[in-house]
Amino acid sequence: MPASxxxxxxxxxxxxKKVPAVDGVSFAVAPGSITGLLGGNGAGKSTTIAMIMGLIxxxxxxxxxxxxxxxxxRYRVLHRMNFESPYVEMPMRLTIRQxxxxxxxxxxxxxxxxxxxxxxxxxxxxxxxxRPTGKLSAGQKTRVSLAKSLLxxxxxxxLDEPTASLDPDTADWVRAHLDRYRRDRNATVLLAxxxxxxxxxxxxxVIIMKRGRIExxxxxxxxxxxxxxxxLEEVFLDVARGRIEAREAAQ
Amino acid sequence: MSANxxxxxxxxxxxxxxxxxxxxxxxxxxxxxxxxxxYWPTVQMITWGFLQYYVMQNGGLxxxxxxxLIGAVLLWDILFRGQIGFSVSFLEEMWAxxxxxxxxxxxxxxxxxxxxxxMSLVRLAIGVIPVTVLAFVFFGFxxxxxxxxxxxxxxxxxxxxxxxxIFVSGLVLRNGLGAENLAWSIMFLFMxxxxxxxxxxxLPVWLQPxxxxxxxxxxxxxxxxxxxxxxxxxxxxxxxxxxxxxxFAGGVIAFLKLLQNARxxxxxxxxxx
Numbered sequence: 001m002p003a004s005x006x007x008x009x010x011x012x013x014x015x016x017k018k019v020p021a022v023d024g025v026s027f028a029v030a031p032g033s034i035t036g037l038l039g040g041n042g043a044g045k046s047t048t049i050a051m052i053m054g055l056i057x058x059x060x061x062x063x064x065x066x067x068x069x070x071x072x073x074r075y076r077v078l079h080r081m082n083f084e085s086p087y088v089e090m091p092m093r094l095t096i097r098q099x100x101x102x103x104x105x106x107x108x109x110x111x112x113x114x115x116x117x118x119x120x121x122x123x124x125x126x127x128x129x130x131r132p133t134g135k136l137s138a139g140q141k142t143r144v145s146l147a148k149s150l151l152x153x154x155x156x157x158x159l160d161e162p163t164a165s166l167d168p169d170t171a172d173w174v175r176a177h178l179d180r181y182r183r184d185r186n187a188t189v190l191l192a193x194x195x196x197x198x199x200x201x202x203x204x205x206v207i208i209m210k211r212g213r214i215e216x217x218x219x220x221x222x223x224x225x226x227x228x229x230x231x232l233e234e235v236f237l238d239v240a241r242g243r244i245e246a247r248e249a250a251q
Numbered sequence: 252m253s254a255n256x257x258x259x260x261x262x263x264x265x266x267x268x269x270x271x272x273x274x275x276x277x278x279x280x281x282x283x284x285x286x287x288x289x290y291w292p293t294v295q296m297i298t299w300g301f302l303q304y305y306v307m308q309n310g311g312l313x314x315x316x317x318x319x320l321i322g323a324v325l326l327w328d329i330l331f332r333g334q335i336g337f338s339v340s341f342l343e344e345m346w347a348x349x350x351x352x353x354x355x356x357x358x359x360x361x362x363x364x365x366x367x368x369x370m371s372l373v374r375l376a377i378g379v380i381p382v383t384v385l386a387f388v389f390f391g392f393x394x395x396x397x398x399x400x401x402x403x404x405x406x407x408x409x410x411x412x413x414x415x416x417i418f419v420s421g422l423v424l425r426n427g428l429g430a431e432n433l434a435w436s437i438m439f440l441f442m443x444x445x446x447x448x449x450x451x452x453x454l455p456v457w458l459q460p461x462x463x464x465x466x467x468x469x470x471x472x473x474x475x476x477x478x479x480x481x482x483x484x485x486x487x488x489x490x491x492x493x494x495x496x497x498x499f500a501g502g503v504i505a506f507l508k509l510l511q512n513a514r515x516x517x518x519x520x521x522x523x524x
Contacts, residue, residue, distance in 0.1 A: 016517065050520050053355050057514040071514060075259055078357045087520045088351035091277065091343070098276045105269030106356040132280070148352070 004067065006031040006156050006188035007052060012061035014047050014212075021047045023212035024061075031155075034182055034189040036203035038196070038232070040240050044212040045192035046087070049160050052190070053083055066156060077156075079107055084149040085160035089141075092134025096125060096144050099133055100151060107152035119147040123177065139170035146174060150181060157182075159191045163198055171195075175202055196233035206232065208239050215239045259359060266358050270366030274340050275373070288378035292328045296382050299324040300390040319478050320448065321392040325383060326404055326474055327447045330467055331438045332378050333412030334419075336371030338434035341420040345428055354519050360510060364503070367420070368413050375409075400477050403488040404470045410495040411466045412438075414502035421502075421509030425518055447471050466494040 005028035014022040022044040029035050037045045050056040052063055054071030062069065068076040090099045097116060104112040120126040123143045128136065133144055142163070149157060162178065163171035179202055182189050193199050199206055200220055208216040208223075216223060216239060220232055227235045278284055303320035344350050353363065386392045394401060419437055423430045444458070445467040451459055462468045469491035476484045513519050 014517075046520070047517070050517065055351060055354055055514065055519045056517045057511075075261065075357060075359070078355065083355055085351065085520070087348070089348040090352070091273070091347040091349050093280045094273070094276050098273075102269050102273040102276075103352070103356065105272070106266050106353075106358050108263075108265065108357070 003031050005029055005064075006033075006066060007190060008062070008064040009048070009052065010062040010064075012048065012051060012063060013059045014044075014051060014056065015059045020212050022051070022058075025209070025212070025214055026061075027207055027214065027217060029188060029190055031188050032182075032186040033205065034179075034191065034203050036199035036206045037190060037192040037209060038194065038199050038206050038236060039192075039209035040194055040236075042211075043209040045194075045209055046085075046160055047212075048209070049083075049085075049158055049190065049192050053081075053158055054078075079152060080154060081156040081158065082107075082149040082152055082154040083158040083160070084145045084162050085158075086164050087160070090133045090144055090148060093132055095130050095132055096120075096136075096147070097129040099144070100147060103148050104151050109152050115151065119150060123147050139166055142166055142170065142174060146177065153185060155185075155187055157187055157189045159189065159193075161193055161195075162191065163193075163195060171198070178202065194236075196231065196236055200232045208236065210239060260361070261359060262361060262365075263357075263359075266362045267365045267369070270358065270363060271369050271373075274343070274366070274370045277343060278374070278377075285377065288332075288374055289381055292332065292378050292382040293385060295328065296321065296324050296386055297389065300386065300392075304390065318390075318392045319475060321386055321390055322394070322397075322474050322478055323447050323471060325379070325386060325392075325394050326408060326470060327442070328379055328382070329375065329405060330408040330412050330441075330445075332375050333371050333409050334416045334438050335435070336374035336378075337367045337413055337416030338419050338423075339374070340367050340370040341416070342423065342428075342431060342434060345423060345431075350424070351520055360507065364417055364506070367416065371413065371416065372409070397474075397477060400473070400483050403485075404474060407466055407470050407488060407491040407495055410492075410499055414495065414498040415441075417499075417502035417506045421506035424506075425509040425513045425516070427518060441465060441467060444468070445471060450475060464494070466491040466498060469494070 007029040009028070010026050012022055012025040013020065025044070025048060037048065039045045047056060051058050052065060052070065054074040057071055064070065066077040066080055068074065094102070100116045100119070101112060104115065109115050116129070120129050123146060125143055125147060128140060133141065136144065146162070159178070163174050166174065175198060178189065181187060191199070191202060204219060206218065206220055206223060207214055218226070223232065223235050224230065227238050229235045229238065299320050344353060383394045386394065397404070415437060419434045422433055444462045445465050446454065446462055451462050451468060451472060454462055469487040473484045473487040476482045
């Protein structure tokens with residue numbers, strides 16, 4: 001029998017003052033997989049992720065995460081998941097160690113001191129652990145956010161633009177770490193991004209969103225073949241600029 | 252994991268301790284924050300203390316009501332600083348853009364509120380205890396001389412301050428930092444009506460029912476009864492407590508409704524203005 005999906009989204013709708021931000025989205029994410037949610041600004045990626053996390057209540061439709069209805073049953077599963085997003089930050093005046101201690105206690109992480117040391121080593125933060133978070137560079141802050149999101153060894157990791165505003169070297173380093181974590185722990189990852197290279201490198205499956213709807217959903221290889229393109233960026237531009245519809249209409 | 256520990260009503264002292272630790276780290280990392288806690292209560296107490304000294308020297312009613320003004324100042328500070336202590340700890344999360352992290356963690360709303368109440372007590376202790384010592388040294392007013400009455404006053408004022416703090420936090424959560432000013436000013440709405448410095452009888456008759464609908468009014472009337480007539484009015488304290496139960500329950504219900512509303516409106520991921 002196939003394992004039940006880590007995330008199930010069914011006819012999800014979110015309307016803000018009569019404007020649909022997400023408009024009838026349905027998909028399921030298999031456990032242990034890494035899926036990219038691709039789309040331009042305002043495509044509905046962040047709203048979809050926020051509804052999956054239970055931070056936003058859908059106007060209609062259902063979201064199930066690790067078998068729990070969101071947001072009603074979120075406390076059944078919040079300790080098994082975690083997230084990283086540019087819309088939230090870690091308290092700046094606290095040191096990295098203090099921040100990770102507080103979040104570790106909130107998540108009930110066993111052997112917290114050891115886990116912080118372990119993450120410090122894995123994310124190259126050991127030397128910085130006692131420095132205030134506000135005094136770190138953008139790349140270091142991203143690594144701290146990543147450390148927080150991995151603190152409870154989550155089965156499900158939701159990432160919203162995890163490498164936004166990072167230099168290429170740091171971004172590549174973060175991607176490599178995420179990929180390694182996913183493989184080591186057989187974790188499920190849902191990644192919202194408009195960085196095509198990132199999605200192409202990390203994701204086994206890509207869901208392309210536009211104006212709150214799913215425009216396409218497939219593996220990167222099949223998307224490239226279907227659109228007759230060499231990179232996901234070209235596929236994305238085709239979708240974003242409506243070239244496929246234009247071509248089909250012309251034919 | 253038991254079903255109970257997975258419920259929204261589950262309560263974990265560990266998570267409350269985590270949040271209290273977070274605020275403690277913050278407080279001790281910043282000496283301006285610590286100074287600010289003591290600064291205003293001290294300035295206020297000294298100003299009103301000298302006024303009382305002047306009035307007492309010139310005889311009249313207040314000469315017989317030794318300590319009424321300083322007592323009122325100190326009790327008002329408990330009410331005001333209690334609410335500010337609660338609200339500022341909450342606002343720290345908004346300023347730090349940390350609300351999303353907390354709302355996505357297993358922290359329950361009741362645990363969050365409990366940690367904020369603990370911090371309001373800690374901040375109040377840091378701010379007001381030194382001022383009560385100064386009041387004794389400068390003006391010979393011993394707040395602790397009120398004995399058990401002080402405990403009754405304190406409990407009632409703290410519950411009111413938390414009820415208001417919880418309500419304001421809900422408003423900020425729902426409306427973003429644009430509603431931040433309410434946290435600093437809402438308690439001043441109470442000031443004229445709760446009759447901090449004068450008896451309820453001073454108000455126009457039509458306004459008096461509004462004053463008696465507020466729990467702190469009973470505390471300030473009780474303080475005057477104690478200092479002027481040397482009578483502890485237990486009836487006033489029980490009335491205040493009953494009203495406080497209603498206020499606190501109202502604050503919690505409003506907070507939960509506003510949180511629900513914030514989830515509907517997406518305010519939890521847009522915590523700016």
